[in-house]
Amino acid sequence: MLLPCVVIFALFIVWPLGKSVSLSLHGSDLFGRPDAFVGLQHYRDMLGSAEFRHILWVTFAFVLLTVIPGVLGGLAIVLLLEQHIRGIRIFRTAFALPFAFSVASASVIFATIYNPAIGLANGLLGRFGVDRIGWLTDPEWALISVSITTVWMSIGYNVLVLSAGIGAIPTEINEAATLDGAGGWRAARFITVPMLGPQLFFLIVISTIQSLQGFGQIKILTPEGGPEQSTKTLVYSIYHTAFANNASDFGAASAQAIVLLVILLACTAIQFGVLERRVHYK
Amino acid sequence: MRSVRQRRTATAATLLAVVALVAAGCGGGDSSGDTASGGQDAPGADALDKATGVTKVTFWHGMKGANGEAVDKLVKAFNAEHTGKIEVTAVYQGDYDETITKYKTSVQQGNTPSVVQIYDIGSRFMIDSKQTVPVQSFADKDGYTLDSIEPNIANYYSIDGKLNSMPFNTSMPLLYINKEAFVKAGLDPAKPPTNLDEIMEAAKKLTIKQGGKTVQYGFNAAIYGWFMEQLIAQSGTTYCDNENGRKDLATQVNFADEQGVKVATWYQQMVKLGYMPNTGKKTDDAQAVFKSGTSAMHLESTGALRGYLDAAKGKFTVLTAPFPKITASDTGGPIIGGASLWVDGPGHSDAEKRASWEFVKFASSPAQQAAWHTGTGYFPINSKALDLPEDKAWVAQYPQFTTAITQLHNTKPSNASSGCILGVMPQSRKASEDGLEKAVLGTDPTQAMKAAADSIKPQIDQYNKTVKK
Numbered sequence: 013m014l015l016p017c018v019v020i021f022a023l024f025i026v027w028p029l030g031k032s033v034s035l036s037l038h039g040s041d042l043f044g045r046p047d048a049f050v051g052l053q054h055y056r057d058m059l060g061s062a063e064f065r066h067i068l069w070v071t072f073a074f075v076l077l078t079v080i081p082g083v084l085g086g087l088a089i090v091l092l093l094e095q096h097i098r099g100i101r102i103f104r105t106a107f108a109l110p111f112a113f114s115v116a117s118a119s120v121i122f123a124t125i126y127n128p129a130i131g132l133a134n135g136l137l138g139r140f141g142v143d144r145i146g147w148l149t150d151p152e153w154a155l156i157s158v159s160i161t162t163v164w165m166s167i168g169y170n171v172l173v174l175s176a177g178i179g180a181i182p183t184e185i186n187e188a189a190t191l192d193g194a195g196g197w198r199a200a201r202f203i204t205v206p207m208l209g210p211q212l213f214f215l216i217v218i219s220t221i222q223s224l225q226g227f228g229q230i231k232i233l234t235p236e237g238g239p240e241q242s243t244k245t246l247v248y249s250i251y252h253t254a255f256a257n258n259a260s261d262f263g264a265a266s267a268q269a270i271v272l273l274v275i276l277l278a279c280t281a282i283q284f285g286v287l288e289r290r291v292h293y294k
Numbered sequence: 295m296r297s298v299r300q301r302r303t304a305t306a307a308t309l310l311a312v313v314a315l316v317a318a319g320c321g322g323g324d325s326s327g328d329t330a331s332g333g334q335d336a337p338g339a340d341a342l343d344k345a346t347g348v349t350k351v352t353f354w355h356g357m358k359g360a361n362g363e364a365v366d367k368l369v370k371a372f373n374a375e376h377t378g379k380i381e382v383t384a385v386y387q388g389d390y391d392e393t394i395t396k397y398k399t400s401v402q403q404g405n406t407p408s409v410v411q412i413y414d415i416g417s418r419f420m421i422d423s424k425q426t427v428p429v430q431s432f433a434d435k436d437g438y439t440l441d442s443i444e445p446n447i448a449n450y451y452s453i454d455g456k457l458n459s460m461p462f463n464t465s466m467p468l469l470y471i472n473k474e475a476f477v478k479a480g481l482d483p484a485k486p487p488t489n490l491d492e493i494m495e496a497a498k499k500l501t502i503k504q505g506g507k508t509v510q511y512g513f514n515a516a517i518y519g520w521f522m523e524q525l526i527a528q529s530g531t532t533y534c535d536n537e538n539g540r541k542d543l544a545t546q547v548n549f550a551d552e553q554g555v556k557v558a559t560w561y562q563q564m565v566k567l568g569y570m571p572n573t574g575k576k577t578d579d580a581q582a583v584f585k586s587g588t589s590a591m592h593l594e595s596t597g598a599l600r601g602y603l604d605a606a607k608g609k610f611t612v613l614t615a616p617f618p619k620i621t622a623s624d625t626g627g628p629i630i631g632g633a634s635l636w637v638d639g640p641g642h643s644d645a646e647k648r649a650s651w652e653f654v655k656f657a658s659s660p661a662q663q664a665a666w667h668t669g670t671g672y673f674p675i676n677s678k679a680l681d682l683p684e685d686k687a688w689v690a691q692y693p694q695f696t697t698a699i700t701q702l703h704n705t706k707p708s709n710a711s712s713g714c715i716l717g718v719m720p721q722s723r724k725a726s727e728d729g730l731e732k733a734v735l736g737t738d739p740t741q742a743m744k745a746a747a748d749s750i751k752p753q754i755d756q757y758n759k760t761v762k763k
Contacts, residue, residue: 041760042419042422042423042757042760042761043398043399043401043402043423044398044399044402045402123576123578123579124582127573127579127582127583128571128572128573128574128579129511129514129571129583129588130582130583130586130588138507144571146572146574148574148579149572149573149574150735151735235575235576236575236724236727236728239574239731239735240728240731240735241728255391255395256391256724257391257720257721257723257724258391258394258395258415258416258419258718258719258720258721259718259720259721260398
C-alpha cells in the first residue's frame with residue numbers, strides 16, 4: 013500500500029520542490045524560461061538587499077498580527093458562547109459565518125468599508141469626532157487593516173474547531189470542578205483551556221502556516237504591496253517577482269519560495285518542539 | 295497520553311503537510327518550448343484560398359462584462375460572414391496582466407493562440423518576443439490601406455512608420471466634472487480648468503468643510519502611473535530616452551525630471567491642502583468617490599464614462615473636459631493607448647495566419663468599430679466609424695463623448711504623444727506610482743521620483759540585456 017503513496021509524494025512534492033530549487037539557481041529569459049546557470053546569485057542578491065529584510069519583517073509582523081488575535085479572539089468567543097443564554101445557537105452560527113466567505117468577496121467588502129473618503133469605517137469614526145484614517149493608504153495602518161480582515165476571516169474557523177473541542181470535554185470533569193467550587197473564570201482558566209490544548213495547538217500551527225501563505229486579501233486590499241511596501245509579505249513578493257506587471261523572474265521568485273519553505277519548516281518545528289510539550293492529549 | 299512514537303509520527307506527518315502546502319505553490323514552467331524563428335513573414339492570400347475545410351482561429355482577449363459581450367458579438371458576426379471557411383473562437387483570459395502572463399506560458403509551451411489582445415504597455419515585449427507577424431506586412435502584401443486607422447492611435451503601435459499590431463480598443467484620459475458642484479461654488483462648468491494650477495485653484499473653491507470635516511472634495515484621482523505618463527506627454531516631453539524608445543531600446547525613464555517632479559509636487563500639495571483625499575493606487579476606490587458625488591473634479595479614462603453616467607443618474611450631472619496640461623504653456627497632447635491585436639506567426643500554418651489577418655481586418659472595420667464604440671464606450675480606432683449613422687446617434691445621446699473625439703483630433707502626432715515603448719513598461723508604471731505615493735505621504739517629491747526612477751533602472755538594463763543576447 014505504500015507504493016502509490018510514494019509515487020504521489022514524489023510526483024507532486026519532491027519533483028516540484030526539486031524544480032523550484034533548480035529554477036532558483038538559474039536566470040530567466042523573456043518568457044520566464046530558465047537560461048544561464050547563476051549558482052547562488054539569487055540568494056546572495058536577496059539576502060543582501062534591504063528590501064528583502066523589510067519583506068521578512070512585514071511577513072513576521074503579519075503573522076503576529078493575525079495568529080495571536082485570531083486564536084485568542086476565537087477562544088474568547090467560544091468561552092462566551094459557553095454561557096447558557098437564550099438564542100445561543102444563533103450567536104454560534106453568526107460567529108462561525110465568516111468561515112463561509114471567500115477571501116475575494118470578504119476583501120472586496122472590506123475595501124469598501126476602508127475607503128478613506130466614503131467608507132463605513134471613517135463614517136462611524138466621524139460620528140465620534142475622530143479624524144479620518146487612511147486605512148489602506150497610510151503605511152502605518154495598511155498592515156493592521158489587512159490583518160483585521162484576515163482575523164475576521166479566520167476567526168469563524170477557529171470558533172468552529174474550538175466549539176467542537178469544548179463539546180468533547182467530558183461533562184464529569186466540569187461537574188467535578190463545580191462541586192469543588194470552581195466556577196466561571198476559574199473553570200475556564202484551569203479546566204476548559206487546558207482541555208482545549210490539542211485544538212489550540214492545531215490552530216496555532218495551521219494559522220501560522222496560513223498567515224505565512226496569506227495572499228488574496230493582501231493583493232485585493234493593497235495592490236503592489238501597499239503604501240511604501242508596508243504590506244509586502246514574502247508570498248506577495250514571490251507573486252510580484254514571478255508574475256505581476258509582466259515580470260517573469262522565476263529564478264529570483266523560486267529562491268524566495270525556497271526561503272519561505274525554510275521559514276515555514278522552522279516555524280513548525282519550533283512550535284512542535286516548544287508548544288507541543290505543553291499540550292495535554294486525552 | 296500518547297506515546298512518543300505516535301507523537302513523532304504526527305510531527306513528521308505535519309511537517310510533510312507543510313512541505314506539500316508550500317511546494318504546491320512553487321511549480322515551475324516547462325523549459326521545452328518552441329522558439330522556431332522565422333514564421334514572422336506574412337503569407338500571400340492564396341494560402342487561405344487553397345486551404346480546405348474550416349480554418350480555426352483562437353482569439354485570446356482580456357475583456358469582461360459589457361466589453362466581453364461586445365467581443366462575443368464581434369466574433370459571431372465574423373463567423374457568420376465566413377461560415378464554412380473560418381471559425382474564430384474567443385477565449386477570455388482574465389485582465390490584461392493575466393492575458394499577457396498566460397500568453398507567455400503559451401510561448402513556453404509552443405502553443406500560442408492565433409490572435410491575442412495585449413495592452414499598449416506590453417507592445418515592446420510583444421515585439422521582442424518575436425512571435426508575431428506585423429500587420430503592416432499583411433497590408434503591404436495585399437496592397438491594403440491602413441489609412442483609415444486614426445493616425446494618433448496607429449502611431450502608438452508603429453515603429454518607423456510600420457504598424458506592428460492592429461489597434462483595437464482605445465481609451466483616453468479625461469477631466470470629469472460634477473456640474474452642480476461647479477454651479478454651487480459659483481464656477482462656470484463651461485470653462486473647466488485646463489492645467490494643474492487651475493485645478494488647484496478651482497479645487498480650493500470646490501472643497502466644502504462642515505465642522506472641520508470635509509463633506510465635498512474639490513478634486514480626486516487615483517495614484518495612477520497612467521496619469522503621470524499622460525501629463526508628461528501633455529507637456530510635449532518624452533517619458534523615456536531614445537525618443538520614447540522608438541529610435542532604439544530605451545535605457546532610462548524620465549519621470550524624475552522637471553515634469554514628473556512637478557506632477558508629484560502637485561499631488562502632494564493637493565492632498566496636504568485637503569482638496570483631494572488620498573485613496574491610494576486602486577482606481578476603483580477613486581472612482582467610488584466621484585460616483586458618490588463626494589468629489590467635484592476627477593481624472594479617469596473615457597472607458598469610465600458610461601458607468602459614471604449611470605451612477606450619477608438623478609444625483610448630479612457628469613460633464614467631461616479635456617485632460618489637463620501641467621502648465622498653461624504646454625504644447626503636447628495625451629497618449630492614445632488601450633490594447634491592440636497581435637497575429638501570431640511561428641507555429642501556425644499559413645492558412646491560419648491569413649485567417650487571423652482577415653479577423654483582425656474585420657475587427658478594425660468601420661462598421662465593427664462603430665458597434666464596438668457604442669457597445670463599450672471605447673474610442674473607435676477607425677476614423678470612418680464616426681461617420682456611420684448609428685455612431686452619430688450614440689454621440690448625440692452622450693455629448694460628453696465629443697470631448698474625447700476633439701481631444702484626439704487636436705493632438706499632433708509626435709514621439710512624445712506616441713508614448714514610451716519600453717520592455718518593462720508595466721513595472722515602470724508601478725514604479726512611478728511608488729514615487730507619487732511617497733510624495734503624497736510626505737517625502738520630498740524630487741527625492742521620491744528619483745528613487746522611483748532609480749528602482750526601475752536595473753530592470754530596464756536586465757530586460758535590454760536579455761533581448762540583445
